[in-house]
Amino acid sequence: MPVRQIKTKIFSVGAIDWDRRIFDELIPLPDGTSYNSYLIIGSEKTALIDTVDPMKEDELVQNLKNAKIEKLDYIIANHAEQDHSGTIPKILGLFPDAKVITNEKCKGFLEEFLLIPDEKFIAISDGETLSLGDKTLKFILTPWVHWPETMVTYLVEDKILFSCDFFGSHLATSSMYAKGNETLLDGAKRYYAEIMMPFRTAVRKDIEKVSQLDIDLIAPSHGPIYKNPAFIIDAYEEWTSDDVKNEVVIPYVSMHGSTEKMVLHFVDALIERGIAVKPFNIPKSDIGEIAMSLVDTATVVIATPMVLAGAHPAAVYAAFLTNALRPKLKFVSMLGSFAWGGMFVEQIKGLLSNIKPEIIEPVIIKGYPKKDDFAKIEKLADKILEKHNSIFSA
Ligand code: FEO
8 A cells, every 4th residue: 555645644554465365364344354554743753643553564664655754653553453553563673763653451462462672662541642743642551452452542633543353344445434335334333343342331432532523534544544534433332332233134055945944934933023133054155244134133043963973063153153253132033943952051141141031932943844844943033023023112
């Protein structure tokens, strides 16, 4: 990515990773990503806000050369994870007099992970400011978006919030600014779902904190810059609220077609009752899509056949993932089929200890579904409608 000016003496100098397709060996990146790094040239001091993933360190170094930076005073580390801080040692090698500015917790992580010595740091606390001459940086601690040490940096005179992962999206695009379209909103929602949803309560407090600021631009460290901060702040407020949608998410797996037949009947039954439904054939699904669907659904129904004397491992994975992501859902049920025993209900329930949903009586059948079984599925759809009506009319 070339050096791009955002405002006078404020530049984007990071890298676009068009090809990256997985993060943390877990999270799919269908649209690639970017590692945004920002250069602020004050009348007296120069600061770099976040670096890039070490895979792209050459691009950052080249951009700093292209920007004709001869002296760097500060490297602001908003977050210790490698995609933002992994290139700090390289930059310190090029600018040995630079100091790393971050909070105590992040400093500890950077000492542990990157072996940066203590004397390279200046630790700041919540609300502290740092003058670059005619520009002032203010640091705001925003824990749990998505690590305990995460913080954001606010450029006071230009009203820019450098939010790091907060409000970001894994989206490789040549547009520096967000267009506010559906692709971007989906990308941001997917990102929130994958890493921030488990910390929803803390994120809500962080939103309140940054909302006190007078913000013209939100410049995250992944994805485009927001010229309309309300676009993403409003979306985050909705995602982190306690509100759920009249919707059922169905992660399912089927080996010989019985469970799938049940799921397809169930999907139609829900649609007939006016309930939105999102089925996911787990082995064929992008887990980011499943995570995103969990952000505001009222109900999850996990569907599995019995295999190896329990739930299919794909269904176990879906239950484990749901539990880890801690969505605000209210109800859980199950569909399943077996040949000689259906011993997976307690197993799946046991995997949901973080979220403690109300369990609606599952429908577990023997063999291929028959007339009576379809009637039970219809009853489950009725029960879910009743439960949804109880919360939406309350
Ligand atoms: Fe983009 Fe938590 O790293």
